[in-house]
Amino acid sequence: MSDGPKPPKLEDLDFTELLGPSGPSVKPKPATPEVEGEGLIGEKALKAEGYHVVLARERGTAREGKAVVLVVEDDDDTAALAMRALERGGYAVGRAKDSKETATYLQRLVIPELILLDVELPGIDGFKMLSHLRAHPKLASVAVVMFTSRSSREDVVRGITLGADGYIAKPIAPKTLLEIVNKVLGR
Amino acid sequence: MPTPRPAIVVKVDPEIADMVPRFLENRSRDVARLREALGRADAEAVRAIGHTLNGVGGGYGFPAISEFGARIEEAGAAQRTDTAAGVVDELADYLERVQVEPGEPS
Numbered sequence: 001m002s003d004g005p006k007p008p009k010l011e012d013l014d015f016t017e018l019l020g021p022s023g024p025s026v027k028p029k030p031a032t033p034e035v036e037g038e039g040l041i042g043e044k045a046l047k048a049e050g051y052h053v054v055l056a057r058e059r060g061t062a063r064e065g066k067a068v069v070l071v072v073e074d075d076d077d078t079a080a081l082a083m084r085a086l087e088r089g090g091y092a093v094g095r096a097k098d099s100k101e102t103a104t105y106l107q108r109l110v111i112p113e114l115i116l117l118d119v120e121l122p123g124i125d126g127f128k129m130l131s132h133l134r135a136h137p138k139l140a141s142v143a144v145v146m147f148t149s150r151s152s153r154e155d156v157v158r159g160i161t162l163g164a165d166g167y168i169a170k171p172i173a174p175k176t177l178l179e180i181v182n183k184v185l186g187r
Numbered sequence: 188m189p190t191p192r193p194a195i196v197v198k199v200d201p202e203i204a205d206m207v208p209r210f211l212e213n214r215s216r217d218v219a220r221l222r223e224a225l226g227r228a229d230a231e232a233v234r235a236i237g238h239t240l241n242g243v244g245g246g247y248g249f250p251a252i253s254e255f256g257a258r259i260e261e262a263g264a265a266q267r268t269d270t271a272a273g274v275v276d277e278l279a280d281y282l283e284r285v286q287v288e289p290g291e292p293s
Contacts (some may be wrong), residue, residue: 077210078243149242170247171253
């Protein structure tokens, strides 16, 4: 057993406490599974490349100007590739490696327009982070796109049911990733 | 004297070509980490490294690395460390032979 520091608990990193109780009051997103039919975004592009699946609800709520995307990804190479694609697409991009860094980013920096969220992360996994984000009054409306190699139907349904706006199965070409983020943000 | 094995040429997107050397160096480190994990029969560590390989390879234009990763992940999840070790050897061979050229990924 390692004697190193224990992984942070998202419960201990209460976003309300970190960000303060004020801020826009938004209703949590409805848990609406959209697994088939209308609402699929990027599916055609991914299939053309031989990838599995992407699901998303179009939001059309983006602000004018340079939108901010937070990449929550523990693997450096995967994060670097996503950040390169997004930066070249005109986004301001931040990166967090786990739930603790995510909470710190949201507290000290900026609430992004979109969070690209890996599932297998050290400590708190991406699904649990998503459920906490959706329950938070200031963060519930932030677009979240799951970004993971876990692409079983069960995983996809879980992500969408928890309120994800998209579900990207890795690996994915940078160009396609950018197209999907643009689509989710209505750009 | 053994015949040299042929090179495997991979064309990578020029927009990310500058990132590829580091990417490949890290995959060689993954081979070392995998062999360490196999040496201590840590199937979960093998699975996790395979999972990362699976997720990252294709994005850089190396779908073969994703395929190796998926097989390593599957073997690790099933506690089949012997199977994983064979795939790790295949991955190491691939990394020794791969040569990168800028161009349109196939």
